Amino acid sequence: MSEDGVLCGTFFMNGDVACAEGAISAGCRFFAGYPITPATEVAERMSERLPHVGGIYIQMEDEIASMNAILGASWAGKKAMTSTSGPGFSLMMENLGLGVMLETPCVLVNIQRAGPSTGLPTLAAQGDMMQARWGSHGSYEIIALAPSSPQEIFDFTITAFNLSERYRVPVLVMSDEAVGHMSEKVVIPRIAPEELVSRRRPEVAPEEYLPYKADGDLVPPMAIAGEGYRFHVTGLTHDERGYPIMTAEVQDQLVRRLVDKIRLNRKDIISYEEIGIEDAEVIVCAYGITARVARLAVQQARDAGIRAGMLRLITVWPFAEDRIRELAEQVKAFVVPEINYGQIVLEVERCTAGKASTLLVPHMGGGVHHPLTILKAIKEAVQ
Amino acid sequence: MTTPITEEENKFNSLIRLDRMPHIWCAGCGIGPAVGCFIRAIESSGLDPDKIALISGIGCAGRAAGYVKLDSFHTTHGRALPFATGLKVGNPDLNVVVFSGDGDLVAIGGNHLIHSARRNIDITVICINNFNYGMTGGQMGPTTPLDARSTTTPYGNVEYPFNVPYLVAASGATYVARWTVLHARQLEWSITEALIKPGFSFIEVLAPCPTLYGRMNKEPQGMNTMHSYQERSVVKDGADPKDVAINYDGQIVVGKFIDTERQTFGDQCKLVLDRAKEKKKG
Numbered sequence: 001m002s003e004d005g006v007l008c009g010t011f012f013m014n015g016d017v018a019c020a021e022g023a024i025s026a027g028c029r030f031f032a033g034y035p036i037t038p039a040t041e042v043a044e045r046m047s048e049r050l051p052h053v054g055g056i057y058i059q060m061e062d063e064i065a066s067m068n069a070i071l072g073a074s075w076a077g078k079k080a081m082t083s084t085s086g087p088g089f090s091l092m093m094e095n096l097g098l099g100v101m102l103e104t105p106c107v108l109v110n111i112q113r114a115g116p117s118t119g120l121p122t123l124a125a126q127g128d129m130m131q132a133r134w135g136s137h138g139s140y141e142i143i144a145l146a147p148s149s150p151q152e153i154f155d156f157t158i159t160a161f162n163l164s165e166r167y168r169v170p171v172l173v174m175s176d177e178a179v180g181h182m183s184e185k186v187v188i189p190r191i192a193p194e195e196l197v198s199r200r201r202p203e204v205a206p207e208e209y210l211p212y213k214a215d216g217d218l219v220p221p222m223a224i225a226g227e228g229y230r231f232h233v234t235g236l237t238h239d240e241r242g243y244p245i246m247t248a249e250v251q252d253q254l255v256r257r258l259v260d261k262i263r264l265n266r267k268d269i270i271s272y273e274e275i276g277i278e279d280a281e282v283i284v285c286a287y288g289i290t291a292r293v294a295r296l297a298v299q300q301a302r303d304a305g306i307r308a309g310m311l312r313l314i315t316v317w318p319f320a321e322d323r324i325r326e327l328a329e330q331v332k333a334f335v336v337p338e339i340n341y342g343q344i345v346l347e348v349e350r351c352t353a354g355k356a357s358t359l360l361v362p363h364m365g366g367g368v369h370h371p372l373t374i375l376k377a378i379k380e381a382v383q
Numbered sequence: 384m385t386t387p388i389t390e391e392e393n394k395f396n397s398l399i400r401l402d403r404m405p406h407i408w409c410a411g412c413g414i415g416p417a418v419g420c421f422i423r424a425i426e427s428s429g430l431d432p433d434k435i436a437l438i439s440g441i442g443c444a445g446r447a448a449g450y451v452k453l454d455s456f457h458t459t460h461g462r463a464l465p466f467a468t469g470l471k472v473g474n475p476d477l478n479v480v481v482f483s484g485d486g487d488l489v490a491i492g493g494n495h496l497i498h499s500a501r502r503n504i505d506i507t508v509i510c511i512n513n514f515n516y517g518m519t520g521g522q523m524g525p526t527t528p529l530d531a532r533s534t535t536t537p538y539g540n541v542e543y544p545f546n547v548p549y550l551v552a553a554s555g556a557t558y559v560a561r562w563t564v565l566h567a568r569q570l571e572w573s574i575t576e577a578l579i580k581p582g583f584s585f586i587e588v589l590a591p592c593p594t595l596y597g598r599m600n601k602e603p604q605g606m607n608t609m610h611s612y613q614e615r616s617v618v619k620d621g622a623d624p625k626d627v628a629i630n631y632d633g634q635i636v637v638g639k640f641i642d643t644e645r646q647t648f649g650d651q652c653k654l655v656l657d658r659a660k661e662k663k664k665g
Contacts, residue, residue, distance in 0.1 A: 005663075030469065030472065030473055032465075032468075032469060048659075051655050051656050051658075051659030051660075052659055052663060054656065056472050056473075056652055056655075057655075058468070058469075058472060060465060060468075060498075061465075061494050061495060061498040062494065064462065064465070064495075065462070065464075065465035065468070065494075065495055065498070066465075068458065068459075068462045068465035068466040068468075068469065069465045069466070069468050069469035069472075070469055071458075071466055071469060072438075072456075072465070072466040072467060072468060072469025072470035072471075072472075072473060073469035073470065073472060073473035074469075074473070075456065075469075075470055075473070076469070076470045076471075076472075076473025076474035076477065077473065077474060078473040078474075080469065080473070094459055094462075095459055095462060097459075098458060098459050098462075102456075224474075225436045225454040225470060225474060225477055226433065226434050226436070226454065226474055226476060226477045227433070228433040229454065230432070230433065230452050230453055230454055230455075231454060231455075232400070232448065232449055232455045232456075232457070233455075233456055233457065234448075234449060234456075234457035235441075235457060235458060235459055236457065241402075243402075243403060243449070244449065244457075
């Protein structure tokens with residue numbers, strides 16, 4: 001550990017712990033949470049580690065309160081995070097919407113387990129992917145990242161903080177029990193200050209400050225409480241002053257901007273990895289732990305003489321639709337393995353628009369796919 | 384007759400969002416007078432308004448955040464307290480005040496209320512109690528007296544209400560008071576005390592709702608309810624909170640019930656930081 005309490009070096013740790021360390025390296029100094037399997041270790045690690053860097057861990061009475069507390073802390077100027085799993089994720093949806101509406105930077109980690117309801121608390125799933133996109137009411141856009149390993153959950157948690165500060169939106173780290181509880185080598189580099197993004201602050205005097213007046217990039221500068229700006233923010237539809245205005249016109253301006261600040265900046269936000277795409281006739285589109293299994297299946301398909309490739313989604317939301325549209329012109333089929341009964345496959349299907357076929361390889365949760373199951377689907381897809 | 388104070392002369396203009404007037408509250412509503420007491424209490428407290436943040440939930444009282452010229456947050460229904468908790472912990476130099484209604488704080492936000500009091504987080508809560516949900520049209524709530532009419536208790540309320548001071552005192556609040564908006568001076572003074580005092584301070588403020596609760600319960604004018612407060616209120620500082628339950632037309636006990644000391648959540652957080660430092664050294 002370095003003098004300032006931030007870790008640096010090579011470690012053997014599980015994904016939940018790596019997530020907590022990623023947050024600390026990203027500058028997170030406030031964590032609010034509620035115990036839930038399989039995300040509890042994130043909270044436990046934060047409770048131990050945050051005091052080393054002068055941060056505060058607070059255990060709230062439920063996940064509704066946890067989500068609100070991180071919004072409050074963010075408006076106090078702190079980088080703030082919470083972590084949870086399915087049932088808690090459902091409870092957070094209400095105030096995830098408040099975070100979107102107030103344009104509050106914060107990070108929400110979901111170590112997914114199998115649902116619906118209490119489901120399989122100790123076993124992996126990817127069943128909350130559509131909830132991540134649509135779980136709160138109203139029209140909005142969100143950013144969600146899907147790590148495949150403890151190293152990636154460390155790295156992506158830092159990316160999540162950077163994106164949330166850059167775009168003033170809650171960012172979701174959509175991991176799962178397998179990654180959360182898997183222990184592996186994690187290399188924690190010294191993060192240089194310039195690698196960390198902080199929200200843009202107002203440069204005008206308080207009397208000239210309009211909390212929701214955005215310029216070119218559609219992201220308004222953000223004042224924080226206690227600095228004399230005396231701003232007002234509300235979950236109601238509001239104008240540039242932050243004042244509630246109950247008209248369809250102001251609703252149109254606001255919701256368009258909230259959505260467009262993500263949509264129009266998607267090239268800067270979206271990240272994916274391609275393997276063997278150039279000559280591929282079939283592409284496996286996967287994310288999170290499933291991408292890790294699929295990698296082997298794609299290799300096995302290549303060994304069997306099938307021109308298979310992989311599009312591995314790092315950013316699941318916003319969806320890499322431009323790239324999938326392009327690839328649909330080239331390939332015969334997309335194979336989509338996921339630990340649910342068909343969620344991201346719907347997006348792939350939408351983007352291919354009938355130009356390539358799509359084949360879902362579902363797993364109801366409780367484990368990960370066997371690579372042979374994915375290989376079988378790849379073979380079926382090229383027939 | 385007194386001369387009305389004009390906008391130009393009002394010394395509290397700097398604390399009000401004049402560009403948001405007129406407000407949405409009905410004629411005879413008690414929320415405005417309670418906001419007035421809060422504004423005057425800011426001055427009495429001598430605190431720097433730049434360092435005061437006001438958080439509201441949803442409902443008629445929840446609109447207060449939109450009318451004061453402070454850093455002000457109009458959050459979701461029932462969630463003002465956990466939002467305020469994050470804000471206070473995130474910046475302990477802020478003086479954080481929650482201004483919201485009984486339905487917001489005691490029903491949907493009830494869990495947050497008792498846990499905030501338990502933690503003794505340094506927040507002042509001003510809870511407007513008008514015995515019903517005003518914004519949605521006068522439905523019964525967790526404070527509606529037994530037998531009272533509301534738009535969802537057309538045959539009279541059969542649920543027992545919370546005795547709110549008793550609830551928050553039992554949960555650990557270190558300052559608990561109740562006033563009606565008729566008790567303007569006492570209320571202003573009580574808010575001033577609460578603003579200055581560390582720890583979880585809770586002030587229940589009874590306020591007329593002539594449009595809904597009053598109309599359905601024989602008090603169709605705000606003034607009727609104010610007269611009723613005058614007739615029914617008894618000041619009992621130091622009264623045991625378990626003895627201050629409110630019923631339909633009986634005595635209303637007002638006063639400062641609890642004023643005690645206990646480590647705040649902020650103090651306890653410092654303890655954690657110190658212990659972690661010790662452990663790291665050792």
